Amino acid sequence: MHIPHTNFHDVLIAGAGPVGLFLACELRLAGCSVLILEQALDPHTPLKELPFGLRGLSVPTIETFDRRDLLRHIEERAVAHNAPAAAHWMQQTRRPAGHFAGIQFFNDQIDSTQWSHRVQRPVSSVAADMVSIEAVLAERAEVLGVEILRGCGVEDLEQSESGVTVFAGRREFRGQWLVGCDGGRSTVRKMARIGFTGTDPEFTGYSVQVKIAEADLLRPGRNYTPTGMYTFAPPGTIGMVDFDGGAYHRTNPITREHVEAVLRKISGTEVRLAELELATTWTDRAYQATQYKKGRVLLAGDAAHVHSPLGGQGLNLGLGDAMNLGWKLAATIRGHAAVELLDSYHRERHPEGARILDWSRAQVALMRPSPSSRALESIIRDLLKTPDCATYFAGRVWGVASRYDLGDAHPLLGRSAPDFDLIDGTRLHQRLRTGRGVLLDLDASESLKALTACWDGRIQYVASDAKDRLGLSALLIRPDGIVAWASDAAGNKSGATVTASKWFGDPSPTHP
Ligand SMILES: Cc1cc2nc3c(=O)[nH]c(=O)nc-3n(C[C@H](O)[C@H](O)[C@H](O)COP(=O)(O)OP(=O)(O)OC[C@H]3O[C@@H](n4cnc5c(N)ncnc54)[C@H](O)[C@@H]3O)c2cc1C
Incomplete structure (x- = not known):
């Protein structure tokens, strides 16, 4: 028997992962x-700790965390810099700026002048462990008053015109909206009968921590072989890709004997594993x-x-979803926007996801x-x-390089707003911390000030010149930092005015 929960929430979320x-x-932040x-x-599992819990943060994620004053907390807490052995690329003296299928590229090869207002420091230096990321987000959620019920997995749901009922742990919960953030095997997605399509796996990937009897048989770094690929970060962190059609993933226990056999096959050596300390598998299944x-x-x-974790993009993609969705859902709930605003969530984020899967x-x-x-690898390596x-x-x-299609009226439309150094001593990212939109008026024109008054605090008016205004006079920036x-x-x-109405709802009738 299900016991109804007395509270009715604006939003129920399944899953307290980072997203x-x-x-x-x-x-x-928006009052829901x-x-x-x-x-x-x-929430704790050893796979969220180093070495396997290491996550590289992309520029949009760094900007997102900075715009909500989370970045410095994550950097302070992240233990990544204390663990140089976390990944094989962290052991290199020349730290790569990124890679494609393991082929690395370096900062001195990249012309980043076109993004100089976005890339403030070497991107490869911003990496954090999942334990720290989740701890900082959970602390912020608690400070803001988010309720989290742990040990209460969503099992089923029913939705009507006015809301959603969720069945979890023999209890019922009601909300206006339900968001499934419950990971790749999402129950919410299945129960809502949402299609999930894509391409099946070609391999089983392994991330293992081992004690090796003859470590000198393995080559540190990433190695392609005639039977697969392995990475080795001494003393005992190994990644492997075995092109078995994904057959081993979640079908059999991961034993020392099995890992040793796969490693011998891929490395072409007679290496012996003395002990298997930690192991997980994954695949390149790409579904959306x-x-x-x-x-x-x-x-x-x-x-x-x-999709496969090879490109290190899943977390970044998911946080981008949340940044895009949060303010739109809040505006819908608070009656500031028509429900159609939410359609732009799929319109903007689905193509972004499809690009990452490809x-x-x-x-x-x-x-x-x-x-x-x-x-092909040899050609890409040269290129x-x-x-x-x-x-x-x-x-x-x-x-x-990513951009939402918001039209061609200006080259900045749909792009992340530059983090202007304002002459009033603040940065634009800091002005976005309240989660409201910003009208940045670099010319301090009174007509624009009057315009924002019509949106009753939904748009924050900031009148300040910038140290480098990039030839701009004014910008309207959505709460997610995107230039509208x-x-x-x-x-x-x-x-x-037209743009403000589109993203922030109708202007208040009490204002001219
Ligand atoms: C080895 C590896 C390396 C990776 N490296 C990177 C990287 O460098 N950069 C990067 O961006 N991404 C990386 N990723 C991907 C990244 O970790 C994921 O994309 C990210 O964790 C997804 O976050 P999420 O919150 O959507 O889902 P999850 O982190 O999976 O969280 C889902 C949460 O939902 C809960 N849950 C599940 N079912 C239910 C239910 N029925 N009801 C309620 N709760 C439920 C789970 O317990 C969990 O807490 C990597 C992944 C792996 C496996």
């Missing part, structure tokens, strides 16, 4: 009531939800898309143990030594 936690913070239902009693919104159910993070598929094509893939090619790959891997409108000419406010 669920960050989304909850966004919704609370949020309950997270988390299946696991204890056909709808990110169905009725009153939405999906974000791995619940909406899964990026991971392209890497698999290059990793296959076949002569044609080795030939990545050229500045043009390294710059293109950095744009994709760092996430700086921009003007190069002083006093030109044409289009600003």
